Amino acid sequence: MADATHENSASEKIPTVIADGVDIVYRVNGTGAGRGSATAALNRIVRRRTAEKAAGVRRVHAVRNVSFVAYRGEAIGLIGTNGSGKSTLLKAVAGLLPVEHGRIYTDGQPSLLGVNAALMSDLTGERNVRLGGLAMGMSREQIRDRYQAIVEFSGINDKGDFITLPMRTYSSGMAARLRFSIAAAKDHDVLLVDEALATGDRSFQKRSEARIRELRRHAGTVFLVSHSNKSIRDTCDRVLWLERGELRMDGRTEEVLKEYEAFTGGPDRAAAEPARKG
Numbered sequence: 001m002a003d004a005t006h007e008n009s010a011s012e013k014i015p016t017v018i019a020d021g022v023d024i025v026y027r028v029n030g031t032g033a034g035r036g037s038a039t040a041a042l043n044r045i046v047r048r049r050t051a052e053k054a055a056g057v058r059r060v061h062a063v064r065n066v067s068f069v070a071y072r073g074e075a076i077g078l079i080g081t082n083g084s085g086k087s088t089l090l091k092a093v094a095g096l097l098p099v100e101h102g103r104i105y106t107d108g109q110p111s112l113l114g115v116n117a118a119l120m121s122d123l124t125g126e127r128n129v130r131l132g133g134l135a136m137g138m139s140r141e142q143i144r145d146r147y148q149a150i151v152e153f154s155g156i157n158d159k160g161d162f163i164t165l166p167m168r169t170y171s172s173g174m175a176a177r178l179r180f181s182i183a184a185a186k187d188h189d190v191l192l193v194d195e196a197l198a199t200g201d202r203s204f205q206k207r208s209e210a211r212i213r214e215l216r217r218h219a220g221t222v223f224l225v226s227h228s229n230k231s232i233r234d235t236c237d238r239v240l241w242l243e244r245g246e247l248r249m250d251g252r253t254e255e256v257l258k259e260y261e262a263f264t265g266g267p268d269r270a271a272a273e274p275a276r277k278g
């Protein structure tokens with residue numbers, strides 16, 4: 001679907017993402033006394049840290065001291081039980097969330113699947129393909145050349161001429177497939193995929209996995225968040241395992257999944273709740 005511009009091998013070891021001691025903290029307002037009052041809001045602005053508690057601001061420390069280096073040509077799986085910080089870390093790599101401590105360096109523009117190509121439900125699939133392409137920095141000519149391939153890849157028209165209907169008429173699976181197809185039409189420096197493979201049916205999943213392998217060959221780095229250990233095995237050669245916001249393991253896919261499956265109690269039981277510790 002996309003041009004093969006240049007081939008790279010992981011052996012060249014060109015870093016694309018460096019996370020150095022990253023901490024990410026969410027602040028949730030209105031969880032206690034003073035909720036919504038003007039004084040509480042003013043407090044939050046003026047005396048942030050000390051006032052946070054008094055103003056009912058709860059801190060959720062979602063990612064703790066995470067460091068890794070990702071290289072060009074790698075496909076890296078992000079695994080961990082529910083709430084372990086995978087999506088949060090992905091958003092921070094995409095530049096959509098600030099880090100509390102530490103730094104994230106990226107080479108090139110990271111694209112979080114589905115966000116960079118934010119689709120509009122009142123516009124037709126066709127318009128969204130074109131706008132999404134422009135939003136990702138493709139030229140009109142490139143979009144024209146790849147339009148047909150994007151639509152075919154998405155499979156949106158398999159059951160009728162849906163691409164000319166507004167996106168609000170699509171099922172959530174169809175919308176997710178179109179988002180993936182648009183995002184995957186471009187060769188990304190760093191492509192961040194969050195559970196997208198879980199949305200389509202089996203044949204679409206197969207196509208997306210093949211496309212991720214292709215994107216890897218064409219130089220980019222791919223991050224994939226998934227609860228399907230099979231998808232991770234089929235797509236990734238390296239895995240980062242996050243648990244309670246901490247990087248518990250970083251290594252070859254098989255090595256990490258073996259430990260992870262022992263922890264979660266078997267293959268693809270990964271969505272289980274982590275054991276609570278005090």
Ligand SMILES: Nc1ncnc2c1ncn2[C@@H]1O[C@H](COP(=O)(O)OP(=O)(O)OP(=O)(O)O)[C@@H](O)[C@H]1O
Pocket residue numbers: 026027028060061062080081082083084085086087088089
């Ligand atoms: N917008 C938010 N505001 C406050 N806390 C949040 C927010 N988003 C996530 N969190 C918290 O941050 C932690 C990490 O959440 P995150 O969504 O990154 O986990 P995850 O590993 O992607 O989970 P899942 O596998 O369930 O998708 C959780 O404790 C969650 O409750």
